[in-house]
Amino acid sequence: MTSPVGPLSGLRVLDLTRVLAGPTCTQMLGDLGAEVIKIERPEAGDDTRGFAPPFWPETKESAYFIGVNRNKKSVTVDIAKPEGQALILKLLESSDILAENFKVGALAKYGLGYEQLKDRFPRLIYCSITGFGQTGPYAPRPGYDALIQAMGGIMSLTGEPNGSPQKAGVPVADLFAGLYGCIGILAALNHRHATGQGQQIDIGMLDTHVAWLANQGMNYLSTGENPPRLGNQHPNISPYQEYPTKDGYLILAVGNDPTFERFCKSFGQEHLLADERFATNPNRVANRDLVTQTLTPLMKTKTTTEWVAALEALKIGCGPINTLKDVFADPHVQARNMTLEMHHGSGATVKVIANPVKLSATPPTYRSAPPVLGEHTDAVLSGILGMSAVEIDTLRAKGVL
Secondary structure, eight states: OOOSOOTTTTOEEEEEOOTTHHHHHHHHHHHTTOEEEEEEOTTTOSGGGGOOSOBOTTSSSBHHHHHTOOSEEEEEOOTTSHHHHHHHHHHHTTOSEEEEOOOTTTGGGGTOSHHHHTTTSTTOEEEEEESSOSSSTTTTSOOOHHHHHHHTSHHHHSSOTTSOOOOOSSOHHHHHHHHHHHHHHHHHHHHHHHHSOOEEEEEEHHHHHHHTTHHHHHHHHHHSOOOOOOTTOOSSOSSEEEEEOSSSEEEEEOOSHHHHHHHHHHTTOGGGGGSHHHHSHHHHHHTHHHHHHHHHHHHTTSOHHHHHHHHHHTTOEEEEOOOHHHHHHOHHHHHTTOEEEEEOTTSOEEEEEOOOOOOSSSOOOOOSOSOOTTTTHHHHHHHTTOOOHHHHHHHHHTTOO
């Protein structure tokens, strides 16, 4: 464990998010030093506590929940009750950021919408993460990762050419929305530092999804043509795909013509360099099926390990297609300290994926494991709001906590 410092230390985040997009955002803030107070429903908590199996061994928490909720204090408050709303307002008096991912307009029913809070808390940074943003014809709709992947176009680009559209194997729409939300918060903090004024950050999952269509989005805008599904092939570079080897598969990534020339001369394929169809990357892209058919027999002559060694020696991009067991056993992943163990409130030790941001002066810190539901309710209400044990017990008896 490192010391509880970080570039965002001293900031307090009131976290009204749940599931994945919002918690991804607030965990990043927590890793960077902010105090994150996670508001959860009494008894039920964040939905993802029950997204299982698997549960983490010796705990009642899902692995899903543990993955995005470290460095947070869990406080149970029923915001549907007036007393719960009053507690949130009191906590906002000392909070810098409110993060939420309720449906558009839902928090306004409890007096906690941005328009209701902005004058009372002018320095407050209010980050809203929803499926479709605060405006537009789809704003009232709920947002789900697979739905956004479908509507955002990525499924039309993913999968084999003659197969069905495919979503990514992890919920990328949620994750990108959370990270864009964090970027927006950091920008708003800088603005507040200069002006003293807070603002609302409006993150729509569909917006962020469109934003990371990247080269494929630009391919469409420049041609007006829908890019086809290419399986594991690259739309703009060839050869850049998986190839079968003697004992498995390999990703071969030849990024430019000099690299292709080096590949051909090193593995007995010099004759391809005299063939116009192989001479330049645009020509190889135009003849991608021929490139695949031509190189496949060659790639089958060595094992994956043999190819990786030979290609790396020539500084040609390549890599095995790892299972997750392979990933977490990889010596480079281990050298980069991408997993860590934390002591959980249940008494168990949990292993989590580390923060990938490497800061030389103020690195991420890992101060507390993902919390047990309501683990910090009494400490926060007494420590921050100065409430007595009797007051807390009274609210708990009413079902507010």
